[in-house]
């Protein structure tokens with residue numbers, strides 16, 4: 315009989331994901347895996363201000379641009395209340411505003427092309443359900459053109475039928491969580507992140523109130539990466555921000571949000587991370 319329940323469970327898992335209402339699916343993606351709050355929710359002295367969730371947040375004043383994460387609540391004056399569903403989807407997947415110009419690549423649109431149509435609908439439904447918050451953020455200043463980079467594998471949307479395959483599901487989740495944006499170093503100037511040669515190798519620095527944190531090597535290398543960590547240790551790092559040697563991870567690693575992912579999703583992510591070629 316055990317095999318019979320095993321088959322039932324295997325059939326039930328993808329069916330459940332599909333049966334989830336679009337709004338609930340969108341809430342799960344936005345609030346956990348995709349860490350939208352990490353950038354779009356205002357930061358107060360005591361952390362993110364969830365009573366004004368997604369009403370505009372961090373400012374990135376960097377060499378090629380000075381941009382602030384937008385107000386993405388349905389407020390008509392200061393948020394995206396006047397945007398059509400199609401306009402929101404275009405901003406998410408192609409990184410362009412209705413006026414036509416490209417968003418600064420801080421917004422991880424280069425990773426969102428892989429989103430399934432169902433997940434895109436869910437994200438839009440959830441954004442529309444948020445309380446409208448009036449909060450005008452400063453407009454963007456673009457100092458130099460920046461190349462728009464699409465993450466390899468995120469060129470087109472994945473099929474929902476692939477969610478039943480653990481490795482493909484893991485790749486999907488790691489992509490939309492934009493793990494590799496932070497964990498891949500830049501190539502030669504002007505070429506963007508070096509996904510081809512240094513995927514997951516770490517090294518990017520993130521200055522902030524916490525000092526400077528450096529994204530780590532999360533490839534399968536046993537010496538430099540997480541190849542000799544157990545699944546439990548990797549899960550603890552992703553969801554609790556505690557590394558193998560028990561020290562605490564600093565921001566902007568979004569474990570606060572990843573903590574609420576389902577076990578099944580975290581395990582799929584780990585299975586995929588184990589397949590990353592080792593980089594020393």
Ligand code: HEC
Pocket residue numbers: 343344348349350351352353354374381382383384385386393394402405406411416417418420421422437454
């Ligand atoms: C790493 C930080 C970061 C994350 C994570 C992030 N965004 Fe953004 N987003 C930005 C920034 C910065 C901008 C503004 C860029 C600019 O002005 O060029 C932006 C712009 C946008 C816009 C355009 C709005 C407008 O008024 O122009 C939308 C829509 C959006 N983000 C939605 C989302 C959603 C939904 C998520 C999660 C699925 C998300 N973002 C995750 C940083 C982020």
Ligand code: HEC
Pocket residue numbers: 488491492493494495496497520527528529530531532539540548551552557558562563564565566567568572583
């Ligand atoms: C916004 C940038 C950012 C994103 C997105 C991000 N990380 Fe991180 N991550 C970091 C930084 C920075 C550190 C190191 C923090 C420190 O040393 O205190 C880190 C540390 C880690 C560690 C600990 C490794 C070690 O050797 O200590 C693991 C594992 C990890 N990240 C996995 C992931 C996974 C998986 C994802 C996607 C689900 C992800 N990260 C998304 C920035 C990020």
